Amino acid sequence: MIEAKHLSKSYGGKPVVEGVSLRVEKGKMTSFIGPNGAGKSTVLSMISRLLAQDSGEVLIEGKEIGQWKSNELARKISILKQSNHINVRLTVRELVSFGRFPYSQGKLTAEDWKHVDEAIRYMDMQDMQGKYLDQLSGGQNQRAFIAMVIAQNTEYILLDEPLNNLDMKHSVQIMKVLRRLVDELGKTVVLVIHDINFASCYSDHIVALKEGKVVREGSVDEMITTEALKQIYEMDIAIQSINGNRICVYFT
Amino acid sequence: MTHKWKLGSLAAAAVALIAVFLFANMIGSFDYVFPRRVFKVLAIVMTGGAIAFATLVFQTITNNRILTPSIIGLDSLYMLLQTFVIFAFGSMSLSAELNFIFSIALMMVFVALLYRLMFKREGRNLYFLLLVGLVLGTLFGSLSTFMQVLIDPNEFMRVQDKMFASFNNIRTDLLLFAAIGLALIGLYSMRFMKFLDVLALGREQAVNLGIPYDYTVKRLLIIVALLIAISTALVGPITFLGLLVANVAHQFMKTYRHSLLIAGSMLISIIALVGGQLLVERVFTFSTTLSVIINFIGGGYFLYLLLRENRT
Numbered sequence: 001m002i003e004a005k006h007l008s009k010s011y012g013g014k015p016v017v018e019g020v021s022l023r024v025e026k027g028k029m030t031s032f033i034g035p036n037g038a039g040k041s042t043v044l045s046m047i048s049r050l051l052a053q054d055s056g057e058v059l060i061e062g063k064e065i066g067q068w069k070s071n072e073l074a075r076k077i078s079i080l081k082q083s084n085h086i087n088v089r090l091t092v093r094e095l096v097s098f099g100r101f102p103y104s105q106g107k108l109t110a111e112d113w114k115h116v117d118e119a120i121r122y123m124d125m126q127d128m129q130g131k132y133l134d135q136l137s138g139g140q141n142q143r144a145f146i147a148m149v150i151a152q153n154t155e156y157i158l159l160d161e162p163l164n165n166l167d168m169k170h171s172v173q174i175m176k177v178l179r180r181l182v183d184e185l186g187k188t189v190v191l192v193i194h195d196i197n198f199a200s201c202y203s204d205h206i207v208a209l210k211e212g213k214v215v216r217e218g219s220v221d222e223m224i225t226t227e228a229l230k231q232i233y234e235m236d237i238a239i240q241s242i243n244g245n246r247i248c249v250y251f252t
Numbered sequence: 253m254t255h256k257w258k259l260g261s262l263a264a265a266a267v268a269l270i271a272v273f274l275f276a277n278m279i280g281s282f283d284y285v286f287p288r289r290v291f292k293v294l295a296i297v298m299t300g301g302a303i304a305f306a307t308l309v310f311q312t313i314t315n316n317r318i319l320t321p322s323i324i325g326l327d328s329l330y331m332l333l334q335t336f337v338i339f340a341f342g343s344m345s346l347s348a349e350l351n352f353i354f355s356i357a358l359m360m361v362f363v364a365l366l367y368r369l370m371f372k373r374e375g376r377n378l379y380f381l382l383l384v385g386l387v388l389g390t391l392f393g394s395l396s397t398f399m400q401v402l403i404d405p406n407e408f409m410r411v412q413d414k415m416f417a418s419f420n421n422i423r424t425d426l427l428l429f430a431a432i433g434l435a436l437i438g439l440y441s442m443r444f445m446k447f448l449d450v451l452a453l454g455r456e457q458a459v460n461l462g463i464p465y466d467y468t469v470k471r472l473l474i475i476v477a478l479l480i481a482i483s484t485a486l487v488g489p490i491t492f493l494g495l496l497v498a499n500v501a502h503q504f505m506k507t508y509r510h511s512l513l514i515a516g517s518m519l520i521s522i523i524a525l526v527g528g529q530l531l532v533e534r535v536f537t538f539s540t541t542l543s544v545i546i547n548f549i550g551g552g553y554f555l556y557l558l559l560r561e562n563r564t
Binding site: 050071073074084085090091094098099105 | 265315317318446449450452453454456457459460461462463465506508
């Protein structure tokens with residue numbers, strides 16, 4: 001379980017996150033939703049040690065995040081940010097193989113390569129695994145990075161807007177993959193997501209942030225209601241039930 | 253071409269050039285000429301290797317292929333010291349040994365202060381460090397120029413000698429000292445080598461993949477500064493070479509693996525320096541300096557790269 005207690009962060013005196021406390025249950029998919037600038041990505045960065053908090057603490061399985069050894073933590077929790085520009089020229093397969101670094105320290109064993117192959121297959125990228133990342137589209141790049149995170153094979157997978165740059169087909173594909181990671185492999189997935197309908201259709205638990213605070217959290221049924229969304233987004237959003245999913249109609 | 257083959261041919265070229273340098277065109281007593289040539293080659297191999305390694309590591313840490321460690325101002329500080337000594341005490345005042353030790357000590361104090369200032373507060377990023385180094389480097393450069401225009405023209409000639417890297421008057425005792433220093437730093441840096449490939453992916457990926465990022469980057473920056481300080485104190489300002497060889501190594505090796513890139517860039521560095529020194533000694537008979545030749549070839553190479561990129 002990941003537990004955040006009273007996390008706060010400010011940039012240049014301006015508070016971005018104020019006293020956020022939350023729990024991420026094991027084996028569930030948790031989505032962070034909320035308007036732009038609500039502090040979702042900042043919270044995700046703090047619970048993945050990319051960013052140091054000003055105050056508060058993050059506990060990963062009961063142990064403070066700073067107490068973990070970096071390498072052990074990298075086998076426990078992985079994080080993918082929304083922009084992943086790298087300066088090195090790598091093929092998809094080479095990038096994915098970096099996901100095994102916490103295990104192999106750069107000297108990959110047959111076991112490591114098995115994980116790499118599996119991750120590439122999971123993301124359906126076998127036919128482009130030899131291509132260089134700069135030859136691929138933004139969406140394909142995004143999928144390659146997700147494959148790397150899958151190869152890292154951590155219990156907790158944290159993703160910051162994984163659907164950025166992706167078309168509908170690949171968005172659905174990625175959400176299905178993430179769902180499979182949770183259901184089949186028992187992973188814990190936490191994601192920041194903008195499209196509330198994806199959050200509604202795939203998550204187990206939704207946390208809503210607004211102006212640096214958690215305003216509401218709960219199951220899909222509790223969160224995807226006109227009243228809850230009104231509080232989060234200050235919009236009147238009608239909810240339709242389609243094939244058993246709660247779909248938000250907010251376009252008009 | 254496989255990587256092994258590429259490294260092999262670079263090594264062969266380096267060895268061949270060194271052999272030509274050592275044995276060809278031997279005029280005069282073997283006992284006199286040969287040891288002097290050996291010391292020159294040793295100095296070249298050491299400083300060339302150190303500069304190539306330092307630049308490559310520096311570029312990997314900063315994720316930027318057009319930076320060289322000279323941006324933190326060590327070269328300028330060295331020149332300032334050389335100018336100041338001559339300005340204040342005259343050209344005959346400081347022995348080579350003292351100068352060497354003094355230069356290294358001053359550069360290390362500077363780097364220690366700079367890093368301490370930067371890393372005391374968390375959240376200061378690497379580029380801020382580079383910016384401060386750049387500003388201070390410019391300040392040192394201006395101070396040097398100020399003193400240079402005031403001193404006696406004969407004394408200025410002495411300063412000018414120091415402005416360009418030279419392998420012509422290597423002191424053997426200093427060479428031994430530098431060799432021990434470089435070897436120790438090399439040994440210490442081995443433990444960080446496996447991290448370099450991952451560091452090249454940027455901070456976030458490196459943290460995600462379990463690298464103690466701040467710890468590693470601080471140590472590597474200190475290693476880079478030490479290498480530069482020792483090489484500069486030994487032969488003069490020579491960081492210009494690093495930019496050239498690091499980029500040629502990337503271009504030639506076409507890989508992301510630092511074990512190969514480092515080996516490649518060190519060999520290219522040795523080839524460039526031995527080749528350049530051969531030209532200086534045997535073709536131009538000391539009428540020009542090594543820096544001029546390396547800069548000329550390096551400039552030409554970058555123009556070629558620019559033109560080629562333009563066409564495609």
